[in-house]
Amino acid sequence: MEVKPLMVTDVKALGVLSADVRSELQFELCQPYLMRNGFYRVCQHVETAVLKSIMVDCITFTFYRAGEAAFEAGQDAKHAYFIERGTLEYQQNRRTSKVKRKLRVGAHNEIIIAEAALWTFWDHVGTLTAPNPASMLKMNVDKHTKIIAESELMGEFAAELALHFRTRLSMAKPPQAPWPNDIEVPCTSFDEMIVCASKIVRSLVSRIGLELVKDQVGQWASAVFRNHPKNIEELEKEVTKSKCMLMANTHGDVERLAAVSTINISRCDGTTLMQLGTWDPESGLRVSCKLPGTKQELGETAQEAMTRVLETDLLPFRGLVDLSQLPVHHEVEWSRSEKYNMRTKYLRTIFQLEVRNEMDLPQLQRLETDPSRDKGPPMVKRHSFRGFMGMSAGRTLTRRSGSQNKMDLDSLGCIADTHEIVGLPDGESQRVLICGWLHEEEVDRFRGEGEGKAVLERLMSRIHIDELVMSSVKDLTPTIVPISDGSEVVARDRTVSYDNRTDEKSMDTRSVDNRSEELYGILGALPKDAHALDD
Incomplete structure (x- = not known):
């Protein structure tokens, strides 16, 4: 027998309470669900x-049989809906959607x-059904829009989010991303949009985070627990200069x-182009094994950031890449800042490019190694080991006394020969990106903190940077092309609305129209480039 859970509307005694008390009760009941979203935490x-x-005015608790x-x-x-209890089934089919899916x-x-x-x-592109009794918070979007539009500050904030959402929704299609649906629109989480927002919006969110940090430090200072953020004054300076962004998560x-x-450039032989370090006249050599890439700047999308990298550090590959056609992978990476004793959340976008082994890129300057420049202590032979780093069979490895296996000096030179250590110079900045083609197991070893890093x-x-490497290469033209399966994908214009229906005549262009102008008010509240998508 189906038993309906007790809902707020079922409690008749609430009718005798004052409007203020009922509003406070509604606020307390709804707050846990809305606080999961960063927009409402800022609000x-x-x-x-x-x-x-x-x-109070937009949300009703609704039961579904x-x-x-x-x-x-x-x-x-x-x-819009927030699930309170139960499990619901969402289904798409080819009649109303680009894909057939059930979850x-x-x-x-x-x-x-x-x-x-x-x-x-x-427009909904799937059907949401309750296979068993369930309840949800149902939010009226028109009332939601009207309330936000009445607030000048939140109206401006929402206008920019709407603009970012629209841009990402328009770009959500294979191979860049899966088709969007009612459950998920790729790359539209609050974190992903706010980190690319304008300076004033980022500053607003960071200031809220900074005040929370100060409050927490004040509370922890009088407690036994001392593992709290530190160097708050320096952190505040970074926030003020927009060099750092802070945000409170769901848990506060x-x-x-x-x-x-970043970009993952791989070859058919299974090797990947990895950044091994950088060199410039002022800082000298800096060593780090990672994919080539950069941090996104203010208001910059992942694609715009990668375009900037291709115009500088990866200039030889500039003509090979159409970023709109490359598959994209997203991942989240965590690290801890020792300076501030805080966690850092990295939202990483990885573009995937596969090229053929035979490359004719004169811009890739082969770097020579000079054994006389070696800065390591002498090594003592202990025993032989085969197959490490893709070297020829029979190469002798050595071990330092009291440490893990190490390679001898000849083996170090062999790495450069085997993995094509190359320099990608930027003639204007006099900076050289040092890269090598490595296998996956070698990448894992070099990224470690122990033997591999040493x-x-x-x-x-041992690498020697000469005048040839530092010569400008901007007038050279790449001569290889990325591997293609022969299919051609036409880049979709951002102004064209996304529509899942197969009948083009029934396309409703409203589906991606930006609410930022009509609903969150005032053209003056929009960023200056708000209409760029409509050109």
Whole structure:
């Protein structure tokens, strides 16, 4: 027998309470669900009254019986949803969508279903059904929009988010990303959008995080627990200069946030072009094994950041890459800042490019090694080991007394010969990116903190940077092309709306229209380039 859970509307006694008390009760009931999203966390600190109005006037607790649909494919999206309890089934089919798909979502997913309706005019591309009794918080998007538009500050903030959401929604298509749906629109999490926002928006979010850090430090200072953030004054200077971004997560912990754009250039032989270090006249040699890339700057997308890298550090590959056609992989990486004793969250975008082994790139300057420049201590032979670093069979490895296996000096030279250590110079900045083609197991070894890093540092100390390497290469033209399967994908214009229906005549151009102008007010609240997408 189906038992309906007790809902707020079922408690008749609430009717005798004053409007203020009922509003406070509604606020307390809704708050845990909305605080999962960064936009509402900012709203809580900046305009608490606006957040309360959203919770009281826009949200209703709704019960769904087994088999009942919350919405169906093709309908205009009038609501966004937060799952309170139960599991729901979301299904797409070829009649109304680009893909056929079925999945289940529950409260543990902590997502906003049909979030796209908050930032665009969205049509549902799938059907959401409750296979068993379930309940959700249903948010009226038109009321939500009206309330936010009445706040000048939150209206401007929402306008920029809507602009970023629209851009990413328009770009969400294979091979860059899976097609968007009511459950997820790729690359539109609050973290991913805010880290690429304008300086004023980033500053607003970072200032909130900084104040939370100061409050927490003050509380911890009087407690036994001492593992709190440090060097707060320096951290504040970085935030002021927009060199660092802070953001409070769902649990109230403040983290540093950064977006990084990298490229994975691989060959058919299984090797990948890895950045082994950099050299410039002022800083000299710096050693680090990682994919070539850069941190995204203010207001910069991952694609724009990678374009900047291709115009400088990876200039020889500039003509080989159409970033809009490359597969993209996203991952999150964590590290801890010793300086500030805080966690840093890296949002990493990795573009995938495969090239053929036979390359004719005169811009790639082969770097020679000079054994006389070796800075490592002498090595003592212990025993032989075969197959390490792709060297010829029978190469002798050595071990230092009291340490792990190390390679002898001849083997260090062999690495350079085998893995084509090359320099990619930037003629204007006099900076050289030092790279090598490595296998996966070699990448893992060089990225480590022990033996591999020591070997890499020793190898790099033998590299000689000469005048030939420092010559400018900007007038040279690449002569290889990326591997293609023969299919051609036409880049979609950002102004063209995404639509999942197969009948082009029925396309509703509203599906990606930006709400930022009409709903969050005022053209003056929009960024200067807000209409660039409409050109």
